Amino acid sequence: MRYIEPHAHMVSRTTDDYEKLALSGCEVVCEPAFWAGFDRSSADGFHDYFRQLTEYEPKRAARYGIKHFSWLCINPKEADDPVFAREVMGLIPQFLKCPTVLGIGEIGLNKNTRNELAIFEEHVQLALDHDLPILIHTPHLEDKLKGTRLTLDSLANFSHLDRAKVIIDHVEEHTVSQVLDAGYWAGMTLYPDSKCSLDRAIDILEIHGPERLWMNSACDWGVSDPLAVPKCALQMKRREHTAEAVERVIYQNPRDFLSQSARFVI
């Protein structure tokens, strides 16, 4: 079984995890820029982080035969200070030239504040200016439904946005229809506690079909499982999904979306 892990925060994982990913059939890892578990104190901290994403992680992954790509932004949790956020965003264009950078992400909302929304919209414009795909985070738990609605309302104001080049991640049962019905891609994040369980993700697949859906582990420094995608593939087989159906959601779909970046060559 081969698969693509389209959303993982490998800077927070050990090298052992790359070995586990490789052993379980992972061929590609894509890493969106995110919150490191604490707020960085300067834009220089982000400069170093962007170097880690674009220089170090591709080499670490390559030692296990895995291709590593990244997405860049200032994440929503650190975007509530617009002056600081814009300083960090000023660093991004120089890194967009790196050969493994796919697009802008994971941008979005965290607590659904006005400043988060303003910085989100500036990121969308940055992506449009550079003709890049966009990966969007949706908020956690009780904030997700409102945040998804605000995100969709905001995106609707960008008349030139190609919705097929946007994926809205961390959907659950109460948000997936809104995202898919609006023409965007949707990502299901497989988390032990706070997002989709393996079985709930498979339920969503069965109800909505596989069109424009992917699944990811979003493994990071918190409670998460870097092998969540192959474990979900196994559970799909236990629930009598065909090998072709499994291959579509864990390999073909992410490949099709990510290939909209010319840099995504596997």
Next chain:
Amino acid sequence: MPNKQELLDLQFIEARHKLLDLAAFLDRVDRHAGAEDFRFSAMKSTLPILLEDRPDRAKVILEALSDPSIEPIPQAAFQGAFGASQNSKSKI
């Protein structure tokens, strides 16, 4: 796709385990001292949904635990989330 019998064969024991864990959690919180807070109230208010004859119980429970407001807030007081909204529609 598996039929009902096959799904039950595959997952009934796991679901039974989760049901008992939830029941024990409710007992545990009740048994300990202190005031009940909005999360516990919100969770209990969703339990009748489990008995409704409908195909979207998970979706409805998620909606019941969500912040029902629609406007962006001026500023966040903190970065995290609780799992239930203090403004939830689901208060009992």
